[in-house]
Amino acid sequence: MTPRAVGRPRWPRSTRIGLAIASDALRMMETRDGRVMWAVEEERAADASLAEEIARLLARAPIPRWPGARVIAAVGPSLAQAKRVAGLPPLDDVQAVAQILQEGASRFFLRNGSSVVVARPRLVAPGIAWTAAIEQPSVDAIIQGCRLGGVRLEAIVPTVGLLGRILLSANVLWQDGDVLAELGYGEDAAASQARRIPIALRSRRLADNGSLRQAMNEPPESIPQLQQLGAHGWRYADAYGAATCDSRDEPAILARSGSGSAAPVPRWRARVAIGAVVAAMVAALIAPGIRARMAARTANDALQALAAPSRAAARDQRELARITAALDEVSAFEQQRRSHLELLDHINRALPSGSALLALRVDSASGSVVVLGPRAADVLRAFEHVPDIATPEIVGPVTREMASGRQLDRVALQFHMVRAARNAERHENAGATR
Numbered sequence: 465m466t467p468r469a470v471g472r473p474r475w476p477r478s479t480r481i482g483l484a485i486a487s488d489a490l491r492m493m494e495t496r497d498g499r500v501m502w503a504v505e506e507e508r509a510a511d512a513s514l515a516e517e518i519a520r521l522l523a524r525a526p527i528p529r530w531p532g533a534r535v536i537a538a539v540g541p542s543l544a545q546a547k548r549v550a551g552l553p554p555l556d557d558v559q560a561v562a563q564i565l566q567e568g569a570s571r572f573f574l575r576n577g578s579s580v581v582v583a584r585p586r587l588v589a590p591g592i593a594w595t596a597a598i599e600q601p602s603v604d605a606i607i608q609g610c611r612l613g614g615v616r617l618e619a620i621v622p623t624v625g626l627l628g629r630i631l632l633s634a635n636v637l638w639q640d641g642d643v644l645a646e647l648g649y650g651e652d653a654a655a656s657q658a659r660r661i662p663i664a665l666r667s668r669r670l671a672d673n674g675s676l677r678q679a680m681n682e683p684p685e686s687i688p689q690l691q692q693l694g695a696h697g698w699r700y701a702d703a704y705g706a707a708t709c710d711s712r713d714e715p716a717i718l719a720r721s722g723s724g725s726a727a728p729v730p731r732w733r734a735r736v737a738i739g740a741v742v743a744a745m746v747a748a749l750i751a752p753g754i755r756a757r758m759a760a761r762t763a764n765d766a767l768q769a770l771a772a773p774s775r776a777a778a779r780d781q782r783e784l785a786r787i788t789a790a791l792d793e794v795s796a797f798e799q800q801r802r803s804h805l806e807l808l809d810h811i812n813r814a815l816p817s818g819s820a821l822l823a824l825r826v827d828s829a830s831g832s833v834v835v836l837g838p839r840a841a842d843v844l845r846a847f848e849h850v851p852d853i854a855t856p857e858i859v860g861p862v863t864r865e866m867a868s869g870r871q872l873d874r875v876a877l878q879f880h881m882v883r884a885a886r887n888a889e890r891h892e893n894a895g896a897t898r
Contacts, residue, residue: 480495480533480534481493481535481615481707482495482538482703482708483518483535483706484537484700484702484706485514485537485539486641487508487542487640490508490521493704493707494527495689495707500689504524504525506524516609518609518610521613522610522615535616535617535618536621536706536709537606537621537706538621538623539606539623540623540702541623543602544597544598544623544624546622546658547573549572549594549595550591552564552565552591561593562582562584569597576599580597582596583595583621583715584718586714586715595715596624596625598622618718619714619717619718621715621716621717623638624645624658625655626706626714627705629687629705631701633649633685636649636684637684643661646659683695814850815837815846816842819836819838819843819872820835820837820867822834828881829881831878831879831880832878832879833847833876833879834875834876835877836872840862840873844875847879851882852881853881856878857877858875859877860876
């Protein structure tokens, strides 16, 4: 369901949120200096868990993620039993009284199959205290819902203790689902009595009590801040009371322990903790700089120690590079050299039978030869199969001569050496690519 929002959010430095939990609805409100900043309400589903509903409403409400919001949850009469307990030891120690109430919870409060958490009491008189009890599963669900919603739960308080400051009447009827609560408040707006009327007895009480029936039909009068929200602004009295209350003055279950027996942290401990955090932050800010300076000094000393060996290594590297270059030149020269005797042997083996080599000239790139052979074409084909020779071709005229009583062709050939031809082809391919 879509929450109903009223007002425009304005964020103070520390956001205080009031969360009201009833059996049929969840209401949430933020106040600032007593003014309502915004208010939302959402009906509860019958099959949904309380923790998921709280988390969902917190996600939809206009709550800032920074600074973190603090939430006080007010629990209605359907989930919280609030009562005036008498017959207690006349003690002034709130913690001791809270422990007595928690240990004897089954004597003072009804239990519906699960354990209850007793709120830290408000001492009314010696031996008399005003307190409340909430079932442990409900307390756990509220804490889990606020944790899932990303807010800090400060305390859980009963709604009946808050309405005296919001609804302008000494006697208040507050309906929470199937439970109708008759509440009475003293001159200081503190709760003095709370009576829950179950649904089975409500019709009989309304029939017997005309003033009660009239009060049920008339909306209660509320403070002006809620009247600005409209005709149904009084419904937010529980959320407004939670947002503006001081949990130290109300029966409260502190969220950090889930128990009413825990006492607030003393201020001196909070100051010591804050001081420790500040000191740790200062140390965390300073320590990296100190470590960096020490590391820089150590690195500088190491560099000074390595300076002389580094210069010697650089000198040796330059000398090694010079010797390597000289050796590369010698190797390249050696690879370019050819054995003319080996070339002559290859030519002699390739020539056709009855041929004679008359002249041979060879350099690093090309060469020429004059041969007497039976046929000029056979001589040309023979030179095509000679290793290290490429692209042989006939140059000049082919003449016929008599030698040893036979007519032979005198042919002059020109050729390129294989390595030179490959280099030329490589240069041509590179030029075509460009």
